[in-house]
Amino acid sequence: MLLNYLRLLLLPFSLIYGLAITLRKKLYDWGIMRSVKFDLPVICVGNLAVGGSGKTPTTEYLVKLLADYKIAILSRGYGRKTKGYILADANATAETIGDEPLQYFNKLKDVTVAVCEDRVEGINQLKETHDLIILDDAFQHRAVRAGFNILLFEFRKLGTLQFLLPAGNLRDVFSSRKRADVLLVTKSPVPLLHVAQQASINELQPNSNQPVLHSYLKYGDLQHLHNDTVLPLDSIKNFEIFLLTGIANPEPLIEELQKYSDNIHHEEFPDHHTFSSAEILKFRTAFDKSTNAEKIIITTEKDSQRLRAIALDNLPANLPIYFLPIEVELFEEDKITFDELILNYVKSNRRNS
CATH class of the missing domain: 3.40.50 (Rossmann fold)
Known part of the structure; x- marks a missing residue:
């Protein structure tokens, strides 16, 4: 009950926040604020909410799928006590690069891991020595125009009433989903009934060229x-x-x-x-x-x-x-679609293609 009252008190601030991010979105859409496109594949894994949607295991899934390429993962490094561009090495800690980048570095041995709050600067540091870059949690970072955007939605939260910050945990307006290339519903139940699958599609109302795909968690x-x-x-x-x-x-x-x-x-x-x-x-x-x-x-x-x-x-x-440990897996038909979309994007956008 107290939480509901607090949300009511914070709703005016959520309205102000919503107006601000909508204006910022329009400035990028109109080209008034500059968005940089790079000449190598850049895949962004993001969401509209604050945390909890499965970005980290989804990023790890992409790394396994694209194992034939020289990959760099670029993150902001949330929670670190440092600033600027840092390349993960044997001396890295959660305090220097953040816990999720440290997990990537410790777990994914053939991948470069770097952090930088300025993603344009980070990509410029990495682009000459890598085939592709995966941006971890950068959907709202419009200064970079990623070539392929994967937007995650947690299954159990679809269809529930959610508010923008600070009254809720949404950091972006729902209409921003239209920018994504794939809408990936995560943490789905197993088995996934067709009626539940269709409910996700109805809730997300995708564009005609936006596949809505479903994944689930596998525990090791x-x-x-x-x-x-x-x-x-x-x-x-x-x-x-x-x-x-x-x-x-x-x-x-x-x-x-x-x-x-x-x-x-x-x-x-x-x-x-x-x-x-x-x-x-x-x-x-x-x-x-x-x-x-x-x-x-x-x-x-x-x-x-x-x-x-x-x-x-x-x-x-x-x-x-x-x-x-957890892993992301997609249901059979969705996996075929998702893997094909990713592999085709990377292959057709390589610098030597």
Whole structure:
């Protein structure tokens, strides 16, 4: 109830915000504000809301699909304490480049990862030595005219009433979806009924040349934070789970873990949260107090990038703390369409084509 009242109070500010971004959008559409197009394939993965739609696993999907090319991922590096252009290297941390770029760097060994709040500057730094660039979370960065825009929508939020910032979590107006080349609905249920699939299309009202495609999450095996130990999810059936998250939407993860245990203690923090030693110590104390012989600490892959920076006296190597990797997969027909669109775009826009 209090949240609803707060939203009502913030609605006038959302109106002002909406007018401002609509004006900015028009200035780019009219060519008054300059948008730069580059002579190599530039794929943008974005969304209209703040966080939680699955941009990171979608970007990883693209990297696997385009493995034959020399790829650079360029991100703003949200949450970092640095400025300007930085190329990820062995000294990179979540504080220097952000947690998501650090995940890319640690996980995708044959890919260049860089951060820069000025995407034009970032692309200029990368373009001569790469075949293509993937922009992570840059749909609103109109200074770059990406060659191919993938816009993500979370399945469970379609059809619900959403507000612009600050009353809600939308950072862009719904009409901006018309700029996208593909509308990708993420975190869809499995199996996906035809009626649900059609409901997504009806809600998004795509242009005639805008495919609406659906993807879902695939969960991997649990991986230890500090060593190479791997556990299948089946092995933690009926365990007491201490879940630690600092992501925008932990609900799909909770639903997955509930398939294996009803005994889940969830410590939830905001997206990109920088965990303090005091917070970790409090969480670990709760874990230590449990007398259950079968207990485990689980976090997300993104959170693991920040947790590794916590001193080992708070998270010692012998503690059973694991992260759960996720992947994006598309339903069969949609996968064929999506892969073909991406591969054809890159092939036809290469500099030597």
